[in-house]
Amino acid sequence: MCGKFTQMATWAEVVAFSQPLVAIPEGGTTTVSTPMRTAKVMRLGEDGGRELVPMRWGFSKPENPSFKPEHMHARAETIDRRPTFAEAFAERRGIVLVETFNEGEAQPDGRTKQWVIRPKDRKPIAIAVIWEEWAGDTGSEATFVMATVPPNALIGRITDRMPAILRQEDWAMWLGETDAPLADVKALLRTFDDEGTWEMSEQAAPSRKKPKTPDPQGSLF
Numbered sequence: 292m293c294g295k296f297t298q299m300a301t302w303a304e305v306v307a308f309s310q311p312l313v314a315i316p317e318g319g320t321t322t323v324s325t326p327m328r329t330a331k332v333m334r335l336g337e338d339g340g341r342e343l344v345p346m347r348w349g350f351s352k353p354e355n356p357s358f359k360p361e362h363m364h365a366r367a368e369t370i371d372r373r374p375t376f377a378e379a380f381a382e383r384r385g386i387v388l389v390e391t392f393n394e395g396e397a398q399p400d401g402r403t404k405q406w407v408i409r410p411k412d413r414k415p416i417a418i419a420v421i422w423e424e425w426a427g428d429t430g431s432e433a434t435f436v437m438a439t440v441p442p443n444a445l446i447g448r449i450t451d452r453m454p455a456i457l458r459q460e461d462w463a464m465w466l467g468e469t470d471a472p473l474a475d476v477k478a479l480l481r482t483f484d485d486e487g488t489w490e491m492s493e494q495a496a497p498s499r500k501k502p503k504t505p506d507p508q509g510s511l512f
Contacts, residue, residue: 297389297390297391297392328347328348329345329346329347329348330345330346330348330387330435331343331344331345331346331387331388332344332345332346332385332386332387332420332422332433332435333385333386333387333388333466334383334384334385334386334422334466335466335467335468339468341466344385344433345433346385346422346432346433346434346435347425347432347433347434347435348360348363348434348435348436348437349361349362349363349434349435349436350362350363350375350376350423350425350434350436351425351427351434353425353426355427357427357428357429360434361375362375362376362436363436363437364436364437364438364439364452365380365421365436365437365438365439366438366439366452367438367439367440367455367477367480367481370421370438370477370480371473371477376421376436378423379421379422379423380421380473380476380477381473383421383422383423384419384420384421384422384465384466384467384476385420385421385422385435385466386417386418386419386420386457386462386465386466387417387418387420387435387437388415388416388417388418389415389416389418390409390413390415390416391407391408391409392407392408392416392418392454393405393406393407393408393494394406394408394446394449394450394453395449395450396449396450397450404449404493405493405494406449406491406492406493406494407491407492407493407494408445408446408489408490408491409489409490410485410488410489410490411488411489411490412488416454416456417456417457417458417459417462418437418438418454418455418456418457419437419438419454419455419456419457419465419479419480420435420436420437420438421435421436421438422434422435422436423435437454437455438454438455438480439452439453439454439455440452440453440454440455440480440481440482440483441453441482442482443482443483443484443485444484445485445489445491446491449491453482453483455479455480455481455483456483457479458483461479464476464479465479
């Protein structure tokens with residue numbers, strides 16, 4: 292399942308989050324999100340308008356004095372029934388707009404090969420999430436988990452789950468802007484067929500620079 296995604300730090304084009312999706316601007320600063328790190332989540336504010344809120348990735352148990360994520364993903368098939376997720380699914384849903392996301396492919400030697408998925412047109416992808424407030428010794432903060440579904444043909448080559456991707460026409464219902472039975476909301480969490488519009492590439496291994504050998508004479512040159 293997805294363990295990393297990238298977001299643009301500023302998206303001037305996504306004005307009020309109600310305009311059509313546009314290409315991610317060139318030259319922006321990309322932020323990488325992994326479990327426990329913070330990402331921007333779109334949700335409905337108290338005034339009913341859409342807002343971007345920093346949230347930490349993962350649900351931690353209420354009794355944990357410090358943030359220790361117990362869950363990073365919620366299966367769409369049971370998101371409305373599991374006690375950990377049911378209330379958040381019913382009342383607190385959001386969207387994470389990403390530039391890319393990663394999926395891992397298990398290798399025979401026990402390692403995991405990372406693959407990066409992105410749209411060929413470089414438009415953002417909208418991932419369905421649910422969120423809740425967590426309070427601990429360090430204070431209160433909003434946290435989220437990502438909904439997952441069975442994979443499409445592309446991602447099915449490497450793993451058995453993928454993020455739940457929302458089509459733009461479904462944003463309003465998912466966010467709660469329109470009244471709809473929860474069964475209809477849950478039906479939005481379905482496998483997204485990219486129809487050949489996504490590309491997948493192996494993530495380059497981090498470079499490992501060979502440490503410099505200390506000079507026996509203690510010289511810096």
